[in-house]
Amino acid sequence: MKVPFIDILRYENGFYETVTARTAQLIKDGHFVGGPVVGQFESALKDYTETSFALGCANGTDAIQVALRAAGVEKNDKVLIPDMTFWATFEAVVNVGAVPYTLDVSKETLHLTLASVKEGVEKFKPKAIILVHLYGWACPETLEIRQYCKDNNIICMEDCAQAIGTEIKGESLLKNALVASTSFYPAKVLGASGDAGGIFSTEQKIIDTSKILLNHGRTGHYDHGLIGWNSRLGAYEAAFMVEALKHLDAKLVSRRAVCEAYRNKITNPALKFLAPGKDVWENGYLSVALMTPESRPGFIEYLKANDIGYGTVYPGAMSAQPGAAAHIGGKISHGHAEWIAKSIINLPCFAYMNIDEINYVIEKVNAYKA
Ligand SMILES: *Cc1c(COP(=O)(O)O)cnc(C)c1O
DSSP: OOBOSOOTTOOOTTHHHHHHHHHHHHHHHTOOBSSHHHHHHHHHHHHHHTOSEEEEESOHHHHHHHHHHHHTOOTTOEEEEESSSOHHHHHHHHHTTOEEEEEOOOTTTSSOOHHHHHHHHHHHOOSEEEEEOGGGOOOTTHHHHHHHHHHTTOEEEEEOTTOTTOEETTEETTTTOSEEEEEOOTTSSSOOSSOOEEEEESOHHHHHHHHHHTBTTEEETTEEOSOOOBOOOBHHHHHHHHHHHHTHHHHHHHHHHHHHHHHHHOOOTTOEEOOOOTTEEOOOSOOOEEOOTTTHHHHHHHHHHTTBOOBOSOSSOGGGSTTTTTTOOEEEOOSHHHHHHHHEEBOOOOTTOOHHHHHHHHHHHHHOOO
16 A cells, blocks of 8 residues: 555545636636636635635735735844744745744744743844744644734734644634735645635735735736735636635545544554644644654655655754855744754645555554664
C-alpha cells in the first residue's frame, strides 16, 4: 500500500460535473474576473465564517498585504510575527514596506503566547502583530492576545491561511477577528483550482479600503485614490469555491477524524502527538507530532521505505532564512522555533482519506523501532 501525504483529488460525488458546468457557463457569459459569482462566493464565505465582511482576492500572500495596509500598517512600521510560520507572513510585512520582528513560539503549543507577545511589544514597540494560526489550530491564547492588542492600540492582524473552519471557545475563529486573511491555495482546507485568497474584518472601513487596494487603488473606474495592486479574484476560482464550500463541513469531519485516529491509536513512544488547546476545535489541516532532532531522520527513512508520505511543517525558523537577514528588524529567540523545525513530523492527513489508509499508517508507525 502507498499513502500520500496529501491527495487533493478526492472530489465529492457530482462535484466535478457541477464545477465544469458552471465554468462552461462563465465562459459563455464572459465572466472571467469579478462579476456575480465572486459576489456569491464572498457572501457564502462571510456566512460560513460568521465574520462581518469578507472579500476574495488573488492569493493568501496578497491577502496579508492588503489586510495589513487596510488596517493601517505603513512604511517603516514595526510588525511582530511568530518565528514559526510560512515565509509568506514575513514576505508580506516586507512587501508593504514595514519591518518584521520575529518572536519565538512555545515549545508546548507551537504558537505565540500572551507572555511572548507582551515581551515583544515592550521590547520593540510595534504598530502591529500578525497572529498566525498554524496546523488548523487557533493560537490557544488568541482571545487574550486580541484583548491585549486592543488595550494597547496595536493592530492585531491574523493569518488564517491554515485555519478556515477552526473554532475557539465554541465560535468561529474568524467571527471576531479585527482583520484576517486566508489562502485558498489548492492544498489548503478550502482549496481553489488555482491561487486565491480571502480578507476578513469586523470593520466596514477596513474592508472598504481593502476593496480599493486590491483593485489598483480604484475609487472610480479611472480614479485612483491609493497605490494598490491587482489582486482580483478570478470567476472560475470563485465558482469552484462556491461549490467546495458546500462540502467544507464534510471535509472537516473527515480530516478531524484522521487527526483523532492518530492521536488515539498511535502508541509508539517515539512520537508525541500534539492536540490544539482545550478551547480550540481544529479543522484537521495537519496532524502534528513531535520527535527529537536525533530521532526524526531515521523515522523519515522508515516512512519512505513503507511508502508513507509525510511533512515537516515547517523545517526552518523565519529569522534563519537566507532572505531574512537584509530585512529583519530584531528578534526574540530561545531556540524553540529551530528545535520544533527539526523535531516536527506530519503524517498523511487529507479529506476522505479512507480507513485502510489510516489503519496502514497507524500499524506501520506503531511497528517502528528506533
Ligand atoms: C499558504 C500560506 C500562506 C500563503 O498563501 P498563498 O495563497 O500561497 O499566497 C500564508 N501564510 C500561511 C500560514 C500559509 O500556510
